[in-house]
Amino acid sequence: MSVKLTDVAKKAGVSPTTVSRVINNYGYLSQKTIEKVHRAMEDLNYQPNSMARSLQGKGTQLIGLIFPSVSNPFFGELAVKIEHRLFDKGYKVILCNSGNDTEKEREYLRMLAANKVDGIIAGAHNLGIPEYQNVDLPIISFDRYLDKGIPIVSSDNFQGGSLATEHLYQRGSRRIAVFTGTNESDSPTNERLEGYLSVMKSYHLQPLVYQFPLEQSAFLKETEISSILSKNNLDGIFCTDDLTALLVLNKASDLGISVPDQLKVVGYDSSEFIQNYYPYLSTISQPVDQFVDLLIDLLLKRVEKKDIELEANYQLPVQLLQGKTS
Amino acid sequence: MSVKLTDVAKKAGVSPTTVSRVINNYGYLSQKTIEKVHRAMEDLNYQPNSMARSLQGKGTQLIGLIFPSVSNPFFGELAVKIEHRLFDKGYKVILCNSGNDTEKEREYLRMLAANKVDGIIAGAHNLGIPEYQNVDLPIISFDRYLDKGIPIVSSDNFQGGSLATEHLYQRGSRRIAVFTGTNESDSPTNERLEGYLSVMKSYHLQPLVYQFPLEQSAFLKETEISSILSKNNLDGIFCTDDLTALLVLNKASDLGISVPDQLKVVGYDSSEFIQNYYPYLSTISQPVDQFVDLLIDLLLKRVEKKDIELEANYQLPVQLLQGKTS
Incomplete structure (x- = not known):
């Protein structure tokens, strides 16, 4: 197997573009970096002209x-x-x-x-x-x-939907709703709903499915959530994304519904943003x-x-x- | 002034790339779109060869x-x-x-x-x-x-810093701190701090400046904020960005400091995200x-x-x- 530019970069502990700059003698480079790259090239017996092929010959990058x-x-x-x-x-x-x-x-x-x-x-x-x-x-x-x-x-969307619903059940919720998008044919995220339905079925509970169009504005969604919360006496909600969960928490607070005592909420996604700024949200974490x-x-x-x-x-x-x- | 491709697009109510596709007879276009574009071109007396110059002759787009x-x-x-x-x-x-x-x-x-x-x-x-x-x-x-x-x-960063600080003062805060980044030479955002300092000076109040390095993780920042909140008996904080304000609100809640009664908080930025998901945050809104x-x-x-x-x-x-x- 021929040695690649990326191998040199790895060996030298620098980025591939740095290697390319050393080879082409271009840009701002410390003497130390230049030496490191040269040493790595020697150690691996790397031939710069293969670089030409791999970096320049190959499309637009x-x-x-x-x-x-x-x-x-x-x-x-x-x-x-x-x-x-x-x-x-x-x-x-x-x-x-x-x-x-x-x-x-x-x-x-x-x-x-x-x-x-x-x-x-x-x-x-x-x-x-x-x-x-x-x-x-x-x-x-x-x-x-x-x-x-x-x-x-x-992610294993079915597993995620099941985990969230099972957790709400174990925490005592029985009137558990799912807030999800409108169905897209063949989309893997539908499996989050399937996971929910499967757990609800296993406990002989009535599924409560609320679907929101993806293109709906946060404002309209919020209005709808408000109306659902005031009418339906839910005690658990699985939101198939974290942002919808945030809207639910805001509206529950406006309506004086106490979380988690009266209503338990679990989201889905768990970005670093959510982990940093909403660490209190229960959610299904994607890798x-x-x-x-x-x-x-x-x-x-x-x-x-x-x-x-x-x-x-x-x-x-x-x-x-x-x-x-x- | 010569008619431009964008003028045709505007007139026809379509995107410039659609106009370009009509001219080049390329891609998926409805008969209706084609007619609309042709009509707009006629109305404006548009010469497609100027398009060649403007779209193709001009760099990489x-x-x-x-x-x-x-x-x-x-x-x-x-x-x-x-x-x-x-x-x-x-x-x-x-x-x-x-x-x-x-x-x-x-x-x-x-x-x-x-x-x-x-x-x-x-x-x-x-x-x-x-x-x-x-x-x-x-x-x-x-x-x-x-x-x-x-x-x-x-944005008018000085105006923003002044507005936020003046507002905190008017709402009754006196021990008003600013949470901001470490100074970057010549950065316009430093003016947010200047606005704060100027209002504090005008009321003969002691400035309380806390600076956080930009590269600091949310976790470390949070720890520092916790320590500042528990020690300093602040009653108002102007955060020069909204995300820091969210950390302050989380930590205040953890420490049992009631917002806005004991502590008032104003952020800066006001993205649509914040408006949708943190509508309760007082903040300086950028256009x-x-x-x-x-x-x-x-x-x-x-x-x-x-x-x-x-x-x-x-x-x-x-x-x-x-x-x-x-």
């Missing part, structure tokens, strides 16, 4: 990143970590926030294909986008079914760092070898973080 | 975006809005989260220059980056002094949409005409949003 919106701290964290990790590998990221705008997502895919990015990581919500089928680029999906042949990385590692590993495998065989689904385990809301 | 981290919802929102607006103008965004990593920011600048992006919007925290002086690209800064000749778009318009307008002016004369500073007014924490 651009990766497209399509997420609903990085203003959602969960996607923001994912984007930051993906960008960091890809930067260390010499790639830059083109960011697309596709929101609920199917047309924008389609245009982006075409633009990315025209720009000849090396690959795409996509975790958007929009459905019915034929370009995913047609774009001839390596694509890895996060938590969404895009097309046959596009591997999906996600963000492992997502990032896996998404990039799979994508770069496909970039390296277009028709490499990959699984259809990669499901990573989740865990319950109990805060003060349950 | 890539803009570099350098922010500390889009996992901070304020920067996440800015990034999403900038990306949306630039997309409508036919540009794509390369995202760099520079964090506290000066070396990464420097490498990014060189990579962006090497990739021949059309321009850069930068709002990072790192200091001492000579590349901002050397990179021969249009750059507009958000809220940071980068280099002579690089215009800065920011994000106007930031985005201005940043893009200035940048594209420089892209269009490299040596166009621009102001050194563009300060936009802020307002106080009073929630329940003051």
Whole structure:
């Protein structure tokens, strides 16, 4: 196996771009760094002209990143970590926030294909986008079914839904509702609802399913939540995302419903943001760092070898973080 | 003045890329869209060959975006809005989260220059980056002094600091502290502190300044905040960013300090995220949409005409949003 630029970088303890700069004698480098890289190149018997192939011959070193919106701290964290990790590998990221705008997502895919990015990581919500089928680029999906042949990385959504519901039951809740999105066909996140339904069934409890459209504003959602809370005498709510859980907590407080005494709440996602700023929220924690590692590993495998065989689904385990809301 | 592609797009009520696709007869377009665009082109007497100049002749249609981290919802929102607006103008965004990593920011600048992006919007925290002086690209800064000749778009930070402090005083606070970052030379955000100091001086009150390093983890910051709150008997705190205000509220709650009765808290930033999920936080609201318009307008002016004369500073007014924490 031939020695790669990244091997030199690892050995020298610097980034691949630093190695490339040493080789090309370009930019601001300390004498110490230069020596470290030269030593690593000698130790590994690295031939700089293989670098030319690996760095310059190989596409644009651009990766497209399509997420609903990085203003959602969960996607923001994912984007930051993906960008960091890809930067260390010499790639830059083109960011697309596709929101609920199917047309924008389609245009982006075409633009990315025209720009000849090396690959795409996509975790958007929009459905019915034929370009995913047609774009001839390596694509890895996060938590969404895009097309046959596009591997999906996600958490074990069924396990997460079950864990949350079981926990609410064990904490004494019986009128347990689920607050979730409107169903998207084939989306792995539907499994959160399935996990909930399965536990409710096992305890012979009546499922109480409330679905909110993804494109709904926080304000409208809040109004609806207020009305649900005042009418339905719920004592447990599993929200399939943390932000909805925050709205529930705000509205419960406005209505004088005491959490966790009268109402227990569990969310889903557990970004670092939530862990730092809402440490009291009980939630299902997704393994963000492992997502990032896996998404990039799979994508770069496909970039390296277009028709490499990959699984259809990669499901990573989740865990319950109990805060003060349950 | 010649008619531009964007004029046609506006007239037809579609995006510029849609106009470009109609002209090039490329992609998925409804008959209705095609007709709308053709009608707009006729109405405006638009000559498609000027489009070739404006769309194809002009660089890579890539803009570099350098922010500390889009996992901070304020920067996440800015990034999403900038990306949306630039997309409508036919540009794509390369995202760099520079964090506290000066070396990464420097490498990014060189990579962006090497990739021949059309321009850069930068709002990072790192200091001492000579590349901002050397990179021969249009750059507009958000809220940071980068280099002579690089215009800065920011809120009126002095006004914001004064407003927050004056408000705390009017609400009865006297032992008013400011929680802010460590001083960065020439950074416009220092003016938030100056605004605070000026109001404290006008009332002959003792300033109580607590500075937290930007690279400090939320956990360490929280520990420090806990210790400050238990020792200093503060009755008002102006936090120069909302996230610090959230930590203060969490710690006050842990320590049994009642907000706003015993302690009043005002933040700064007021992203949509905060407005949606922490509507009870009193804060200084920055005009994000106007930031985005201005940043893009200035940048594209420089892209269009490299040596166009621009102001050194563009300060936009802020307002106080009073929630329940003051």
